[in-house]
Amino acid sequence: PRMTNTLILPGEHNPEEIIRSVDRGLFVKKMGGGQVNTVNGDFVFEVQEGYLIVDGEIGEPVRGATLTGNGPEILNSIDMVGTDLGFSIGTCGKDGQGVPVSDAMPTVRIPHMVVGGEAV
16 A cells, blocks of 8 residues: 555644754654655655754754654654645656655654664
8 A cells, every 4th residue: 555645734833844843853844765664654765855953043964864663653743843835746656666646745744753874
């Protein structure tokens, strides 16, 4: 099974307010490929473009970062949702087959997530 269209509706927080609320974190601007265990919801995804957030300011770019977690748990942990809304299209590959997919979501804050990778 694959989710071909995923949507998170806009919320009430200004995106800049969300970033200012983070002491230390990762601002993910563009996601890469990944995998999802459809039985338990565990995932791992690459970050194609990301930046450190330090004291509420976007700073240095990061390379080689990955995000891991459990989809339902991460979605339930979102505690701030932005007023902005971005759209993305792509292809979900599985067993040599590609399926068109899309997503739309605003800036969100996820208070705790496992981030791995290497420094700039």
